[in-house]
Amino acid sequence: MTEKNTHQTELPITEEFSPEQLTAVDNIIARHCSKPGSLIPVLEEIQETIGYLPKSMQRRVAAGLKRPLSEVHGVVSFYSFFTMEPRGRHTTRCCLGTACYVRGGKRNLEKLTNVLAVEPGGTTPDRKYSLETVRCLGACGLAPVMMVDDDTYRQVKPSKIEEILDTYK
Numbered sequence: 001m002t003e004k005n006t007h008q009t010e011l012p013i014t015e016e017f018s019p020e021q022l023t024a025v026d027n028i029i030a031r032h033c034s035k036p037g038s039l040i041p042v043l044e045e046i047q048e049t050i051g052y053l054p055k056s057m058q059r060r061v062a063a064g065l066k067r068p069l070s071e072v073h074g075v076v077s078f079y080s081f082f083t084m085e086p087r088g089r090h091t092t093r094c095c096l097g098t099a100c101y102v103r104g105g106k107r108n109l110e111k112l113t114n115v116l117a118v119e120p121g122g123t124t125p126d127r128k129y130s131l132e133t134v135r136c137l138g139a140c141g142l143a144p145v146m147m148v149d150d151d152t153y154r155q156v157k158p159s160k161i162e163e164i165l166d167t168y169k
Helices: 003-010 019-032 039-050 055-065 069-078 098-116 158-166
Strands: 090-095 129-134 146-148 151-153
Touching: 019 039, 019 055, 039 055, 039 069, 055 069, 090 098, 098 129, 098 158, 146 158
Parallel strands: 090 129
Antiparallel strands: 090 146, 146 151
């Protein structure tokens, strides 16, 4: 029995991942397992492949790289670009920095929360949108600002939010 099969047998993964996804994850681990300092690159590739890093996947990485689970979890929970929850295809960010807040950012967030039916930090059940708040997007002169993926929207009014989101359907 190969090492790859051994850690697959020892670490059952919940049904949330397809056999193809698990094979891709195992291939990522196998490509990096003998390289020092490979933990972060492995986690980045896996998150890019399956979208997030739940505890079950962290256990698989720990076993495959022969690292303690606490080390893997420590890295995943420390760096903000890693997520343990499924993310939406589109990330919507609402700025709540001072300029945006004063010019209506809070009202925009309320509208986004209502339209998407999720709280900040959440993802819609269909995994289409994730909603985040940020403290500054560096566009204070264009306040209030929101972003969807890499697109920045300036002087956003609550009445325009549904129209903006509709362009991502």
